[in-house]
Amino acid sequence: MTTMFASTTRKTPQNGKRRICFPITSRAYYGRSQLLLKKLQEHPGIELELMLGGSILLDKYSRHIADDIEAGGFTISTSLFNVIEGGNHVAMAKTACLTALEFTNGFHAADPDIVVICGDRFEQLAIAMAAAYLNKTIAHIEGGDVTGSIDESVRHAITKLAHIHFVTNDDAHRRVLAMGEDPKYVFTTGSLDVEVASQASAAITSDTVNGYGVGHEIDVTQPFVLVIQHPVTTEQQNRQHLEDTLRAVSALDMQAIWIWPNPDAGTGEMADSLRHFRENVPEAVRRMRFITDVPVNEFIALLKVAACLIGNSSAGIKECSYLGTPAVNIGGRQQGRLHADNVAHAGYDSDDILAAIRRQIAHGRYAPSNLYFRPDASQAMVDILAGSDLYTQKRFCDNANAGVTR
Numbered sequence: 230m231t232t233m234f235a236s237t238t239r240k241t242p243q244n245g246k247r248r249i250c251f252p253i254t255s256r257a258y259y260g261r262s263q264l265l266l267k268k269l270q271e272h273p274g275i276e277l278e279l280m281l282g283g284s285i286l287l288d289k290y291s292r293h294i295a296d297d298i299e300a301g302g303f304t305i306s307t308s309l310f311n312v313i314e315g316g317n318h319v320a321m322a323k324t325a326c327l328t329a330l331e332f333t334n335g336f337h338a339a340d341p342d343i344v345v346i347c348g349d350r351f352e353q354l355a356i357a358m359a360a361a362y363l364n365k366t367i368a369h370i371e372g373g374d375v376t377g378s379i380d381e382s383v384r385h386a387i388t389k390l391a392h393i394h395f396v397t398n399d400d401a402h403r404r405v406l407a408m409g410e411d412p413k414y415v416f417t418t419g420s421l422d423v424e425v426a427s428q429a430s431a432a433i434t435s436d437t438v439n440g441y442g443v444g445h446e447i448d449v450t451q452p453f454v455l456v457i458q459h460p461v462t463t464e465q466q467n468r469q470h471l472e473d474t475l476r477a478v479s480a481l482d483m484q485a486i487w488i489w490p491n492p493d494a495g496t497g498e499m500a501d502s503l504r505h506f507r508e509n510v511p512e513a514v515r516r517m518r519f520i521t522d523v524p525v526n527e528f529i530a531l532l533k534v535a536a537c538l539i540g541n542s543s544a545g546i547k548e549c550s551y552l553g554t555p556a557v558n559i560g561g562r563q564q565g566r567l568h569a570d571n572v573a574h575a576g577y578d579s580d581d582i583l584a585a586i587r588r589q590i591a592h593g594r595y596a597p598s599n600l601y602f603r604p605d606a607s608q609a610m611v612d613i614l615a616g617s618d619l620y621t622q623k624r625f626c627d628n629a630n631a632g633v634t635r
Contacts, residue, residue, distance in 0.1 A: 246276040249614060250341035250365075252332065254283030254352050255491070256294055260525025261422040262347065265607040266303060274615050278339050282309040282328065283352045284492045297524065307335050311352070316497025321351060321462065328355035336363050343368055343614060346391065349376065349384035351493075357390045366619040368393040370421065370610070373401030373408075376543075377564035379462045392620055395610050397547075397601050400567055409625040414617070418610055419603025426529050426548040427602060433530035438486065442520035444507065445484070453484035454586065455531055458540035460495025461562045467495035468502045470577045474559060475506060475513065477582035478539065483590075485517040486531065488542075537589045539582070545572060550598040555589035557582065569598035 249269060253259050259266075270277045285294050286308055298305060309331040313323045336344065336359060344360040346353050347370045360367050369391035374384060388394065388408055396402045397420040405415050438447045447453055458474050460467045471490075478485050490499045506513050523531070529548065532538065538545045538556040541563055545556030550569035558568070559575050559582060575585040603609070 246274055247343065247615060248276045248278060248339070248341045249343045249345060250278040250280060250336065250339055251345045252280045252282060252353070252356050253285055253298075254281075254350060254356075255285050256522050256524075258347050258350075259285065259294070259298065260528065261425055263301065263525065264424055264428070265421055265610055267301075268607050268611045269614070270303065272611055272615055275611075277303075278306045278341055279303055280307050280309060280332070280335050280339070281305055282311045282331065282356075283324075283350075284312060286310055287312060287314075287492075306339060309335055312492070314492075316492065316494065316500065318462070318494040321494040325351050325355040328352045329359045332356045333359040333363065336360055336365060341365060342619060343393075345370065345614070346387055347371065349374075349380040349387070351379070351383055354383045354387055357387045361390045364621045366393065366621060367391040368395065368610075368614060370395045371401075372396055373404040374398075374567070375404070375565040377461065377463075377561035380562075392623065393613065393617060395613075398567055406626075406628040409628065411624075411626050412628065416609065416613055417603070419606040420547050420601040421606055421610075422544070422547045423551045423601045424603075424606040425525060426532070426551050429526050429529035431526040431530050433527055433534065437527060438518065438520075438531070441523060442518055444487075444514065444518040445516050447484050447486055447518050449531075449534060451484060452536045452590075453486060454478065454481065454537045454539055454590075455486050455488070455535040456539045457488045457542035457544065458499075458559065459491045459542065459562065460493045460499055461541070461560060462494045464495075464561070466577075468498040470560060471499045471502055472506075473577050473579045474539065474582055475502075476579040477586065478517070479513045480579070480583050481586060483516065483536070486535075487517050487519045488523075489519065489521045537586055539586060547601045550600050551602055553595040553597045555592060555595060557585045557589055567600065569595070569600050571595040571598065 269275050311328040311331045313320045343366045345368045346357050357367055369387050372388040372394045373396045394405050394415045395418045402417045433449055435449050458471055490496045532548055532552055532554050538549050541559050545558055546566050546568045549556045550571055556572045557575055558572050560577055573585045573589050575582045
């Protein structure tokens with residue numbers, strides 16, 4: 230076997246420090262990355278640059294987020310307004326184009342040594358492309374996972390642009406090697422989301438929950454479900470699929486906290502449907518509260534006490550696995566993703582969804598799983614980001630046995 234390794238050059242840190250740029254494009258990314266960000270900021274050999282963009286700068290998704298970030302002790306180096314609203318495929322594609330333009334300017338001005346990219350969001354792909362063309366070393370968190378929707382393609386595309394890979398599990402590690410990445414730069418660190426869940430200790434109160442959003446007041450000392458259903462950009466019936474879930478949750482006749490869908494293509498019709506039911510079919514939503522977003526510690530606190538998480542959020546797969554919270558995963562957004570016993574799957578049918586929810590609630594809490602957990606995930610990433618040799622010219626590594634199951 231002939232292996233071509235990536236050429237490696239050590240960069241001279243600016244001002245004696247390695248400059249690391251961390252683009253944050255949603256409150257969720259900020260929440261799951263807080264431990265990593267704090268350790269990067271405290272490291273004596275690192276200068277941290279936070280760049281904000283995407284939905285995190287839109288009040289309807291992340292109100293006062295800049296204040297929250299600065300209260301956390303961080304300095305925002307720049308905010309790049311790159312979202313074209315509309316909630317459809319054209320707006321999504323144009324937002325990706327504008328993201329590449331805006332972040333190219335940001336990277337050119339900041340001149341970082343490393344750009345850290347999270348996950349599989351479409352705007353993160355545009356950011357990775359801009360960084361790659363500016364010859365920046367890219368570190369990618371959560372490559373190698375398998376999911377549904379366009380996110381599957383985006384995640385793997387970022388892997389091919391990235392130079393350093395932080396994966397959450399052994400299967401993901403194998404897949405990244407199978408894509409021709411240098412084994413010396415692929416690290417199984419576990420999930421930042423789960424590390425945050427393992428350390429969050431805040432409790433949630435009814436007053437706190439009812440201070441967010443609109444709708445029915447929730448008593449968190451009584452059973453309730455949490456619903457998070459985002460659009461699936463490769464499907465055409467997001468409105469109908471959301472209404473199937475809404476009918477199932479309504480028939481459950483239990484308190485429900487519904488987190489607003491994210492800004493992917495399809496969110497416009499889903500949001501319209503939720504508003505229609507909330508305003509015109511009050512009997513369908515009589516025990517529901519609709520919330521745009523909550524800070525990460527309060528979100529984890531909700532997951533800890535919820536009777537079940539319903540929808541298609543990765544939180545059901547990752548955080549809930551560690552917390553033992555029952556989850557009903559609906560449809561194809563998380564299709565094929567590695568999951569623990571706490572996850573039950575349901576198709577886009579209200580009866581199927583309702584039956585799955587009832588089974589999960591009857592089961593109750595599951596034993597915690599360490600499927601996505603590794604101790605000190607954030608510290609492992611910091612050590613690698615601070616100490617690894619950096620390179621920009623990639624070569625395909627023929628890891629011939631990477632895809633073989635032993």
